Amino acid sequence: MNVKIKAENLVKIYGNKTGKALDLFRQGLSRNDILKETGLTLGVAGVNFEIIEGEIFVIIGLSGSGKSTLLRCINGLLMPTAGSLVVDGKAVEKLDGRELRKLRGEKISMVFQHFALLPNRSIMDNVAFGLELRGIPTDERRKRAQKALVSVGLEGWQNSFPSELSGGMQQRVGLARALVTDSDIMLMDEPFGALDAIIRMDMQEELINLQARIKKTIVFVTHDLDEALRLGDRIAIMRDGVIEQIGTADEILSNPANEYVEKFLQGIDVSKILDASSISKWPREVMRETESVSVALHKMKVADTDYLFVLDPMKHLVGMILEEDLLLLANKKEKSIRSIIKEARAIKSDTVMRDVYPELRQAEKDLAVIDDEGHFLGVITQYTLLVTLEERKGGDGIAEH
Ligand SMILES: Nc1ncnc2c1ncn2[C@@H]1O[C@H](COP(=O)(O)OP(=O)(O)OP(=O)(O)O)[C@@H](O)[C@H]1O
Ligand SMILES: [Mg+2]
Structure with a gap:
C-alpha cells in the first residue's frame, strides 16, 4: 500500500x-x-x-x-x-x-x-478549459474532454450550454472537468x-x-x-x-x-444503516413450491404484482416466478409451477447499505434478503429504500399510496 x-x-x-x-x-x-x-x-x-x-x-x-x-x-x-x-x-x-x-x-x-x-461556452469547452489554460492544442483537448464527458455519462451533450443542463448534470460537468486533466x-x-x-x-x-x-x-x-x-x-x-x-x-x-x-x-440507528435486513419488508404474498398455477395467479392479483418469490416449507428461498411464464403455463393447462421457477436475485441480510444500492439497481425485480442458511427474510424494493432514506433524512418522505 x-x-x-x-x-x-x-x-x-x-x-x-x-x-x-x-x-x-x-x-x-x-x-x-x-x-x-x-x-x-x-x-x-x-x-x-x-x-x-x-x-x-x-x-x-x-x-x-x-x-x-x-x-x-x-x-x-x-x-x-x-x-x-x-x-x-x-x-x-x-x-x-x-x-x-x-x-x-x-x-x-x-x-x-x-x-x-x-x-x-459549450459543455465541451467548459470541460476543456483547464487544458486550454495549459496551452494544450485544440484537437487534443477536445479528444480528452470528450472522453471525460463519456465517463460521466454526458455523451451527446458536448455542444449544449450550461443553462440547458440540470443541476445534477452540471455537477457531472464539474466531475468531467476534474477528470480531464488526468491527475491522480x-x-x-x-x-x-x-x-x-x-x-x-x-x-x-x-x-x-x-x-x-x-x-x-x-x-x-x-x-x-x-x-x-x-x-x-x-x-x-x-x-x-x-x-x-x-x-x-x-x-x-x-x-x-x-x-x-x-x-x-x-x-442514526446504526443497524438501519448497517444492513439489508433492517430495511427489508415481508412481501404481500409469497408462493410455496407445491402451490398451483391458479393459486399463483390469484396471489399476484391480490398483491398487485407480476412476480412472486417461491419458498420451501422451511422458508428457504427457492426462486421466483414471473407472471408472463405463469400465463403460458395457464394456457397449456398445467398445474405445477415448478418448471418456471427462476433464480431470484438475493442478498445476505448483513449486506451493508452501500452495497445494497448498486445491487438493487441491477435487480430486475425487487431484491430478496436471505440469512446465512438461505431463509427468506423479506424484500427490498426501490421504493422501500427511497422511503427509508427519506425518513432518515428527516425529509417529507414519499407518501404511501
Ligand atoms: N480565509 C480564512 N480566514 C480566516 N478564517 C478562516 C478562513 N477560512 C476559514 N476560516 C475559519 O477556519 C475554520 C475552519 O473553516 P473551514 O472552512 O475549513 O471549515 P469547514 O469544515 O470546511 O466548514 P463548512 O462545512 O462550513 O464548509 C472556521 O472557523 C472558519 O471560520
Ligand atoms: Mg468547507
Missing part, C-alpha cells in the same frame, strides 16, 4: 503573524481561547493521517471543523503554519512556485459544490451538497462506479453521514480542527473512539 498523502502534526492558523497563536496552541490553549487572545482562527489543530493511493478518504465534520482548510493544505493553496503535508513523498510547503503550479495543474484536481460553468488525486469539497437526495444518490453511485475504473486517490469532504458511510473506504471525523477518529465505516460505527464520535453518529 502506497501512501499518497500524509499529514504530520499539521497546523493551520489563519492570519499573518501566527507566532503567538502557535505558541498558545502548543501550550494547549483551546481554539476559542486562541481566538480571544490573538484574534486568529485555528483552522487545523495538529492532525496526522495517511491517505493510501487509490482509496476514497472521506472527511466529515460540522461546519467550521476545518475540512476545507485541510483540503486547501493538500493542494498547496494554503501553507501549513507548522507540521508538514506530504504528497507523493514531497512536502508541499517546500515546493517552489513552479512545482506548486504543477501540483495544482497536473497532479491534483478539485471539484466544489459551487463552481461556475462559463455560461457562454481528486479533492472533492461537498461536490454533491446542493443536489437533492435522489440525484445525490445517483451521483454517489456514479462516483463509486467511476472510481472502480479510474482508481484515483480521492479526498471527499461532506457533512452528510450517509454519504460518508456509502463512499468512504475510510472516514475521518473532524471537530474544531482536530481529527477525532479515522477508520472504515464499520470500525467507526462499531467502535466509536470517544463520546463526541458517538454523539455524532447518534440520530
